[in-house]
Amino acid sequence: MAKNGATLAVELEAVSRRFQLGDLEVAALTDVDLQVAAGEFVVVLGPSGSGKTTMLNLIGGLDLPTTGRLVVDGDEITDYGARRLTEFRRTHIGFVFQFFNLIPSLTAAENVAFAAELVENEAGIAQALERVGLADRGDHFPAQLSGGEQQRVALARALAKDPPLLLCDEPTGELDFETGKMILGLMRKLNQEEGKTFMVVTHNAAIGAMADRVIYLRSGRIDRMVINDSPIAAEEVSW
């Protein structure tokens, strides 16, 4: 379901993903149909093992569905080979992870450059850091930054390629309450001011209150979806 008249950022048609674990076949995602409009801020909620991360990996081109059809930003990626998936991730997707996944041997600016130079957008490094409020912390190594700052660097890294779609996997999972809210606020700001589409996977139900739409996953299926007509500001979120 998309916002009225808006371009679709993500479209899943009967998407399933099954894993083979020894003799056991595990269905991580089963027959999922989903549409996400460009510029939408979507929160995906569900307990552990419900398929949240699997769905995010599929949309981000880190993995391919076992069956079904997957269109992201107008490109059907279902049948993409490894090379085209790499190109797709490079130009379309920004990832933000729970554990930040910064490269410890690179400074904040170099971590951002790590992504920026892939799209030859070195000029965007300083701008990306500025957008997350870390313009003066570019020379610091991850170990010299707080958790919130590290996550902001991760966000800047994702923004450096200027992707239309940002996929965030438990972005506040490792952060304290205030820092978490600050990151969420930043993400929402980027969504609203720059029109970036955000899909945020979390098990923190409180975050749903700030989303345009909340998708509930259970046992690899969409349990329900709730459209939030009046999302609250990130600062008002409480858990």
Added chain:
Amino acid sequence: MVIGGSLGKKLVRDLLRAKASFGAAILVVLLGVTLFGASYASYKNLLRSYLYSYDVLHFADFVSTIAGADDGLPDRVAGLPGAARVETRLVGDLSAVSPDGEISGVVARVISVPAPEHPAVNDVTVYAGEYLDGTPGEVLLESSFAEYHDIAAGDTLQVVSAGVVVDLRVRGLVRTAEYMLPAKSKQDVMPQPKIFAILYADYATTAGLLQEAEPYNQVAVELAAGADMETVVAALRERVGPGVIAGTVGQEDQPSNAALKLDLEGLREMARAFPMLFFAAAAITLVILLGRMVRAQTPLVGLMRAVGYGPRAVLWHYTGFGLVIGVAGALIGSVAGFLLGGLVTGAYTGFVNVPFVKIEPEWTGVVGGTVGAIVVCATAGLLPAWRASRIRPADAMRGDAGTATGWSVRIGASWPAAPRIAVRNILRNRMRSLWTALGIAMAAILVVISVAFLDTTNHMIDWEFEVAMPHDAQVTFSGPVGTEIVDEVRALPGVARVEPVVQLPVELVTVGERYATLLVGLPEDGQLWNLFDGQENRIALGEGLLVADALRVRLGVEVGDEIEVATPGYVARLPIAGFVQQMMGSNAYLALPALQERVGIGDLVTGLLVRSEAGQERQVAKALERLPETAFVSTTDGFREMIDELMRLFYGFVGMMILFAVLLAFVVVFNTVTVSVMERRRELATMRMIGAGMGRVAAIVTIENLGIAIVGTAGGIAAGMAMASPAVQLFNSDSFSFGKAVVAPVTLAALTVGLLVVVLVSALPGIRYVSRMELADVARERAT
């Protein structure tokens, strides 16, 4: 992509973060390249120097021993077809008096040369004093004896001729092509500068000293360009008449040249084999190091892929580590090898008295070592890099919880926690355990093989002197002597046992192969020269011929084959009854009565083996030298002393080898164990977080490492022992043979303890790191 950009910065900083491990890997490569460069440059420089010296001094292409020659020999061999130059000469051995008077058993070889003109073949170069001018009683002395005993031109040297001490004035000191390495004979190639003097005298002086029945006994020939040796020998045989040539030794078999060739081959093998060992160790270290780095950085690999880096970028990035290590090690190593090569050549040419030294830059070795190291390291880096590039992004993001499956996760359920966890850890990550054990085994193999050279040589020398040849002196007579000499010598004061011996220069002939050696006749019930097979079982003499084991391959013969034994006036076909393990030289043996009967020399003997009463060795040797029949006396003491001195050089060489091996072993073990502990520091810190004391953590790590180390050490020692014999026997020739490799139990015990200590020490940095780790940082590290 390898060096530039963010990935390049990451590569450089990752290298710096693990500088101890990568530095050690660079050190291994560096040592390999250094050794290759040095040994290859030495090999080429020595070869160049030898060939130049041979050329300038007209080193003979072959020397034929002549029996029954007359004064007309020089005229008969003049203008020999196929020969560029010919020299007839008289050569013989005498006893000499040691200049310091402290040792007995000094042998002087006297060689006739023309004077005042130089010989046409086997010329000498005078480096102190002057060449001979025909003054009677003057000699030229070869440099090795002169330098050993500090003899200068103008000094006097004493020899014993027909039982009389004769003074000779040393007119000049010389270096030669024929005696670059002062080896007595092909059967006795060990250089003996202390007890073997080579003198060049004019013909009249030589003849007066040797008092031989025949005026000449050698013809030395330098071949014309393109001439074939066999054809020229046949022409010589025609010129001198049938049965006159007792044997011919080609340049290839000439004692000094053969020994030098053996050394050169050793250097060449070292240039090949040792760097290979180092490169193999570097490759194993890199595979372990980078494999674990890739494993530890799996989430980062996932990130790279998620951000948009392709598999090729990942492949290049991790291959870059191997490449950087290869380039760094190769560049430093090639410079070090280049410099060391010059030093080794200088030291070696000094040791063997090369007349003309030619040292030139050897760029092939430098380039070869550099390219080899880079290729090996890049290839070693490729394997883990390829694995990294093949990781599926989604899997990489998930991380790895290990591969605990099956029986291994339940093993030791009733054991105390520390050993249970340690054993399960070993089995949980079997590849990690296997690589660590492999690294330790590799180190053990290196050390065992290196030590085997030392222990085997020591064992063989002890065996040779104490078991195989338990005599104190060997007398060689000027000509055959009746057996009454045995009783005469037995009656000398201090003599405990005397046994007769016959030694005849012969040629062993098979289809397409002739080998000049000594046929030795020994008493069947003798005790002073004992023969053994390769398993150190005594072999009894009988009717058949016993032949040194080294000739089995050289002549292509087996037990039961008949072989032709030829000497002037005697040719027979004898069956081979067995093969004898002989450390130096390759003789043929027959029971004394059988030899005397077959050659038709009645009960004549050519020498004696003498054992003295304790403390009487020198007096007995002096008395033996004064016998009128004596040509020269070799004493076991003198020889053993000489060998021990030479062994010091060998110990130095092997010591270096062992040092390199131990260093290599340390690097391999240190790297594998350090990485093994460091990569699990989070896991170990987690143990601490949940309340385990450092003692328990250290116990778990120690038990785990010791378990792997014991398996690796045991496997390495077993493999090393299996490889030791083939390894030492690589250096075998018909002049020097290693038997079965021996590694003393005490060496094995020391090696085992040493390796286990290295393993324990290697675990210390990781354990210290864990003990000092701020537990709060564990979470942070996980977060990054």
